[in-house]
Amino acid sequence: MSTNLFRYEQFGWDYERLNPIGERELSWYRRFAAEVGGPILELACGTGRLLTKIAEAGYQIDGVDLATTMLKLAERRIELLPPEIRSRIQLFNRDMTNLETGSTYNLIILADNSFRELQNRTSQRSCLKSVVACLSQYGKILITVRRFELTSYKDGKMSVPWSNPTRHPISGLMVRRKVEFHLSEDRTSESIVYFYKTVDANNQEIIEECQFQRPVMETSDYQSLFDAVGLTAEIYIDYSNKPDDGLDPVICFVCSRKV
Numbered sequence: 001m002s003t004n005l006f007r008y009e010q011f012g013w014d015y016e017r018l019n020p021i022g023e024r025e026l027s028w029y030r031r032f033a034a035e036v037g038g039p040i041l042e043l044a045c046g047t048g049r050l051l052t053k054i055a056e057a058g059y060q061i062d063g064v065d066l067a068t069t070m071l072k073l074a075e076r077r078i079e080l081l082p083p084e085i086r087s088r089i090q091l092f093n094r095d096m097t098n099l100e101t102g103s104t105y106n107l108i109i110l111a112d113n114s115f116r117e118l119q120n121r122t123s124q125r126s127c128l129k130s131v132v133a134c135l136s137q138y139g140k141i142l143i144t145v146r147r148f149e150l151t152s153y154k155d156g157k158m159s160v161p162w163s164n165p166t167r168h169p170i171s172g173l174m175v176r177r178k179v180e181f182h183l184s185e186d187r188t189s190e191s192i193v194y195f196y197k198t199v200d201a202n203n204q205e206i207i208e209e210c211q212f213q214r215p216v217m218e219t220s221d222y223q224s225l226f227d228a229v230g231l232t233a234e235i236y237i238d239y240s241n242k243p244d245d246g247l248d249p250v251i252c253f254v255c256s257r258k259v
Helices: 004-019 023-036 051-056 068-079 121-133 219-228
Strands: 040-043 061-065 089-093 105-110 137-146 157-160 174-183 189-199 207-214 231-237 250-257
Touching: 004 068, 004 174, 004 189, 004 207, 023 105, 023 137, 040 051, 040 189, 051 061, 051 068, 051 089, 061 068, 068 089, 089 157, 121 219, 219 231, 219 250
Parallel strands: 040 061, 040 105, 061 089, 105 137
Antiparallel strands: 137 250, 157 174, 174 189, 189 207, 231 250
16 A cells, blocks of 8 residues: 555545535536536545545545545445435545546546645546546646745754644544654655654543655646646636746636646
8 A cells, every 4th residue: 555545544534624625616616517518537536525525516526446445434424414415426436547437527626635645747647537538528627736935944854743632533542643754855755744643532642643755846847737738727826826936825716627
């Protein structure tokens, strides 16, 4: 199991606490859903936080994720929906570099830095080729990422201190989290370590850690990948129609087939 996958299998329950979804973000995805219609595919759908909202808006949507823990959390969320909404959703345990859902989609979504879970250019190209293969002729691909900020690193390091205690949704135990980031010497990748401190039933502290890698990517790196697989991309910021200013932390790529 890759270290990135282990992160989501072991600590996927914490994802939504780290990455809450806002109404601005939801509205942006819904706008494109209304523009191109369904069916829709979300890659790395995780706990279903976005997928279920799109289904609630009336669209047929499939979700793909490689982490079984994340899919189980998504299933629990879907079970709470009315039957007519549940009927619009399918989940697949798949690798997004080799999709096999048997469908063609008008809108494909890779939200919230999911693309950077792919650790090298080979897997990134494979993912995009796989996506293009199941994209309808006039469909769109939405990829949103967080801008890499070199200035955030001091001496190649950055950290997030221990969080306030939160309750584990399954065990019921109280858990705290901290994160450390380390930039590689050649500045092409970053190593990230999550630490989880749990207080067990005997009031003993248990610390688990998960280290994984992800590539450092500039806007030009994404554009080169899109070009290589026959895509053209419009670039916006902050889930809006504002063009890229090179500063905003959220970059939104709206991709379509080259004419």
